[in-house]
Amino acid sequence: VARHExxxxxxxxxxxxxxxxxxxxxxxxxEDVAAYLERTLDGEELQRVELHLSSxxxxxxxxxxxxxxxxxxxxxxxxxxxWSWSAWRWAVPAAAVLVIGVWFASTLQKxxxxxxxxxxxxxxxxxKKEAAxxxxxxxxxxxxxxxxxxxxxxxxxxxxxxGAGTPTVPAESARVNQAPADLRREAAQASDRDQSLDQVxxxxxxxxxxxxxxxxxxxxxxxxxxxAKAESRADAALADAIKDGATSAVAPPAAPxxAPPAAPPTAAPPRSPAGGAARAAAGAAAPPVAQRxxxxxxxxxxxxxxxxxxxLVLRTRAGDVLWRITGxxxxxxxxxxxxxxxxxxAPATVxxxxxxxxxxxxxxxxxxxxxxxxxxxxWRVVSPPSMDDLVGVSEPATTAVTVRTADGRQxxxxxxxxxxxAR
Amino acid sequence: xxxxxxxxxxxxELHRESGAAAWDVSLATFMQRLAVSGxxxxxxxxxxxxxxSYLRALHLNDLALACACASGHDGAWEHFVxxxxxxxxxAARAIAxxxxxxxxxxxxxxxxxxxxxxxxxxxxxxxxxxxxxxxxTWLRTVLAQRxxxxxxxxxxxxxxxxxREDxxxxxxxxxxxxxDNVARVQRALNAAVDALDPRDRLRLxxxxxxxxxLARIGRALxxxxxxxxxxxxxxxxxxxxxxxxxxxxxxxxDAAGVAxxxxxxxxxxxxxxxxVLAADDS
Numbered sequence: 001v002a003r004h005e006x007x008x009x010x011x012x013x014x015x016x017x018x019x020x021x022x023x024x025x026x027x028x029x030x031e032d033v034a035a036y037l038e039r040t041l042d043g044e045e046l047q048r049v050e051l052h053l054s055s056x057x058x059x060x061x062x063x064x065x066x067x068x069x070x071x072x073x074x075x076x077x078x079x080x081x082x083w084s085w086s087a088w089r090w091a092v093p094a095a096a097v098l099v100i101g102v103w104f105a106s107t108l109q110k111x112x113x114x115x116x117x118x119x120x121x122x123x124x125x126x127x128k129k130e131a132a133x134x135x136x137x138x139x140x141x142x143x144x145x146x147x148x149x150x151x152x153x154x155x156x157x158x159x160x161x162x163g164a165g166t167p168t169v170p171a172e173s174a175r176v177n178q179a180p181a182d183l184r185r186e187a188a189q190a191s192d193r194d195q196s197l198d199q200v201x202x203x204x205x206x207x208x209x210x211x212x213x214x215x216x217x218x219x220x221x222x223x224x225x226x227x228a229k230a231e232s233r234a235d236a237a238l239a240d241a242i243k244d245g246a247t248s249a250v251a252p253p254a255a256p257x258x259a260p261p262a263a264p265p266t267a268a269p270p271r272s273p274a275g276g277a278a279r280a281a282a283g284a285a286a287p288p289v290a291q292r293x294x295x296x297x298x299x300x301x302x303x304x305x306x307x308x309x310x311x312l313v314l315r316t317r318a319g320d321v322l323w324r325i326t327g328x329x330x331x332x333x334x335x336x337x338x339x340x341x342x343x344x345x346a347p348a349t350v351x352x353x354x355x356x357x358x359x360x361x362x363x364x365x366x367x368x369x370x371x372x373x374x375x376x377x378x379w380r381v382v383s384p385p386s387m388d389d390l391v392g393v394s395e396p397a398t399t400a401v402t403v404r405t406a407d408g409r410q411x412x413x414x415x416x417x418x419x420x421x422a423r
Numbered sequence: 424x425x426x427x428x429x430x431x432x433x434x435x436e437l438h439r440e441s442g443a444a445a446w447d448v449s450l451a452t453f454m455q456r457l458a459v460s461g462x463x464x465x466x467x468x469x470x471x472x473x474x475x476s477y478l479r480a481l482h483l484n485d486l487a488l489a490c491a492c493a494s495g496h497d498g499a500w501e502h503f504v505x506x507x508x509x510x511x512x513x514a515a516r517a518i519a520x521x522x523x524x525x526x527x528x529x530x531x532x533x534x535x536x537x538x539x540x541x542x543x544x545x546x547x548x549x550x551x552x553x554x555x556x557x558x559x560t561w562l563r564t565v566l567a568q569r570x571x572x573x574x575x576x577x578x579x580x581x582x583x584x585x586x587r588e589d590x591x592x593x594x595x596x597x598x599x600x601x602x603d604n605v606a607r608v609q610r611a612l613n614a615a616v617d618a619l620d621p622r623d624r625l626r627l628x629x630x631x632x633x634x635x636x637l638a639r640i641g642r643a644l645x646x647x648x649x650x651x652x653x654x655x656x657x658x659x660x661x662x663x664x665x666x667x668x669x670x671x672x673x674x675x676x677d678a679a680g681v682a683x684x685x686x687x688x689x690x691x692x693x694x695x696x697x698x699v700l701a702a703d704d705s
Contacts, residue, residue, distance in 0.1 A: 008688035009663055010631065012609050016616055017632040030564040034556030037564075039645050040480065041555075045464075047621075054621035054628065058571055063625075064633035065567035066560075067643045069517035071510065327618030349620035366620055 017057075027059055028052055037066055043368060043387050047347040312350065313337075316359045316375075323361060325350045330363070330371075330379065344379040346371060351389070356396035364390035364403045370417055374398070382417030426458040427465060427474050441483035446491030446499040456490050457481075460553035486554035492535070493547040500536075507559065508532070514563045518570050527570055531562070604684040611669035615662050623658045630655055 028036075028049050035041050036049050053059050312325040322333045323343070330344040350365040359375035368384030370393075384390075385403060392404030400414040402423070410423040434454040438444070443453045460481065461474050469477070491499030515528035537547035552561055616624060622644065629635045629643055641651035670681045 006663070008608065008685040009612065009666065012605075012612050012688060013616070013627060013662075014631045016609065016613050017628045029551075030568055031551075031553055031555050031561055033568075034560040034564040037643065038556045038560055050625065051621040054619075054625035057628075057632065058568075058575070060625060060628045060633060061571050062564065062567045063643055064629055064635050064639075065518050065570065066564055067635065067639045069514045069563055069567065070642070071513070328620060329618050347621065 017060075027056060033059065033062055033066065037063065043384055044381070047367065047369075047381075051345075051347045312353055314353050314355050314361060316355060317357070321359075323353070325353060325363065328365075344371075344373075346379075347381065351391055352393050354393045354396045354401075356398060356401075358398055360396065360398050362393050362396045362401045364393040366390075370401075370403060372401075372416065382413075384417075385411035385413070385420035385422075426455075426462040427469060429454055429457055429461070429474070429478070430471070433475060433478065437478060437481075437483055441487035443487035443490065446487060446496045446502075448487055448490050448494070448496075452494070453487065453490060456486065460486070460555070463553055464555075481554035482557055483554065485558035486552070489549040489552045489554075489558060493537070493549040495537075507562065510559055511562055511566070514566055518563075518566055527566060527573075531566055531569060601687045601690075605688045607670060607674060608666065608684050608688050611666045611673070612662070614669060615665040618665075619658065619662070623654070626651070626655055626658060627662075 032041070032045070032049050033053075036046070036053070041049060053063055314323045314325075315321065320334065320336060322337050324331045324333065324337075324340060325346075328346040328349050329342055330346060330350070331340040332343040333340045346363070346365065346369060348366040348369040350363045350369065350371070352365070353361060353363040355361050361371075361373040363369070363371040365371075366389045368387045368390060370382040370384055370390065371379050372382050373379045386405055386409070388405045388407070388409075390403045391406050392410075393401060394404070395402045395412070397414075399416045400412065402410055402412040404410050411420040412423055413420045434457065435450060437457060438448075438450050438453045441453065457478055461469070461477060464477055465474065488499055488503065492503050511532065512525075512528045515524040515531075518524065519527050531548070534545075534548040537545055548565070552558065556564075616627065619627070626640060626644065629640045630637075635643065637652045637655070638648045640646075640655070641648045644651065646654065667678075667681050670676050670684060671678075674680075676684070
């Protein structure tokens with residue numbers, strides 16, 4: 001049943017995502033998209049372009065084609081990431097050599113017969129050579145790359161199957177000891193399976209192509225600004241959903257909202273297919289994947305998951321006007337929460353908010369997001385003090401507010417965010 | 424739009440650094456080009472420091488080359504043909520197939536040269552390059568956009584014959600209750616996707632709609648493959664929980680009701696929901 005449910009979600013998700021069109025938004029220039037890929041956009045631009053990419057099928061497709069058409073050398077995984085598993089792959093054979101070496105040294109202390117020395121020397125030699133090969137950066141890197149590309153398809157399949165709740169980590173850990181040829185063969189098989197999955201997905205999405213075509217605006221050459229068409233189906237659906245939800249609760253309880261993502265009935269331990277292999281092999285004593293992830297990534301990751309969905313409700317002092325923020329969508333109600341209307345879409349997920357004495361509303365969120373709304377007026381994105389996720393907002397006034405980052409740093413502005421002071 | 428003023432000393436330094444002189448690009452021309460680039464970035468003005476750090480981060484060599492090619496410098500074109508053109512055609516082959524790839528690259532190349540489809544002289548497309556990304560990446564992006572636009576244009580114009588048929592006649596006959604339930608799931612899902620963090624929404628799009636591999640998603644989002652995988656799993660779980668929550672909240676369903684709805688969505692995947700979704704929820 002669980003597998004079917006995930007399949008249903010995947011099908012509908014493909015349908016929903018294929019037909020998105022950014023409403024009333026001009027597509028970013030080719031240069032903006034190229035700079036997005038090269039990570040040379042700065043804070044506010046990055047948010048603007050990312051928000052657009054996330055809701056415009058044409059631009060998402062451009063980005064995808066851009067990545068797919070990348071020359072082979074440039075698409076290699078970043079080699080400078082020293083903590084990545086591939087950079088530490090040599091550690092497994094190296095550790096083996098060390099263990100054998102220590103054992104060798106200790107036995108050497110006990111008995112010094114030349115014959116046994118010879119035997120042990122032979123035993124050590126093979127792994128040593130392997131370690132030397134792997135330690136040479138260029139070879140290690142190219143190996144890591146070929147393994148990465150071989151497991152690429154594999155990883156994908158693992159995630160597709162993820163919802164079925166089949167534990168795949170043990171299988172992955174066995175993979176470390178396999179020859180590259182085996183990996184390639186398996187990857188090829190996986191790719192066959194992947195293709196059949198793709199076919200199913202494609203068949204499902206073909207039904208929407210007509211709808212997608214209708215909602216796709218004409219796109220002339222890239223150097224002319226384009227006005228995209230308004231109101232995607234998703235918007236209408238959101239409005240419906242909000243109408244539906246309005247009757248049920250003024251302040252939707254945060255707990256039920258947070259609970260399902262944390263414990264869906266079929267939740268398998270989170271997997272990181274490629275990295276999991278090496279880590280699982282390297283540390284038998286390490287805690288289970290789920291625990292490790294929680295411990296290592298701790299607050300920010302989890303806070304984001306929760307923040308994305310637990311609706312945040314704020315009210316004016318008089319209590320007649322309310323705001324409900326779900327993820328990045330800000331809704332407003334002027335009748336005490338009976339009906340809601342979408343008022344603003346933030347460029348990032350909102351995590352927290354506060355209302356000042358004069359009903360100026362301040363919100364803060366992911367990647368330095370700070371929003372302000374005066375008692376009479378609209379939402380404005382305030383220039384951020386830092387590009388880190390903000391988790392706290394306090395001491396609000398008309399033009400002043402204090403925000404706090406996830407790691408506890410605080411910044412205060414008294415001029416609507418024109419300048420920020422660290423505290 | 425007023426262009427920002429670039430201090431002479433800075434302009435001179437960047438001009439020297441860019442190697443623009445090798446293509447006979449004058450200091451004045453290059454500074455004008457820098458000002459246009461700065462103006463496109465800072466539409467509502469910038470401090471001298473912001474402008475300077477922006478200009479220093481540009482791909483100056485590429486900008487100088489684009490500038491020289493746009494003005495028709497022979498040496499610059501020779502360099503472009505030698506260094507950039509092969510990559511341009513290779514990228515086109517990665518983006519489109521066969522003759523289409525060739526046409527795609529040819530037509531872009533002509534526009535770069537400043538000739539339109541009718542062979543008339545026009546402003547070179549290279550005039551629109553501002554040096555923010557590498558010239559090669561920018562060229563690939565333009566190729567990708569042109570290809571996508573061409574495909575979409577075709578998709579919009581070809582199936583006129585089909586449209587003449589009554590759309591209702593080709594749809595499978597489905598129990599209205601089932602259709603309503605599937606529409607409810609789709610609506611809950613659409614709303615949940617809409618409320619996602621933009622980066623997470625893009626992540627889902629790249630995986631489900633664009634069918635990118637995890638490694639490529641990582642590349643697109645600037646994350647390592649393992650992180651991309653973990654994040655995708657996180658969003659999937661959150662999304663699923665949110666869909667269930669919305670179904671329960673909006674329609675008073677229990678867990679079994681939600682499961683039944685999802686089951687129906689699996690069994691009727693070919694359903695065209697556009698009418699149901701457009702209509703008011705009943």
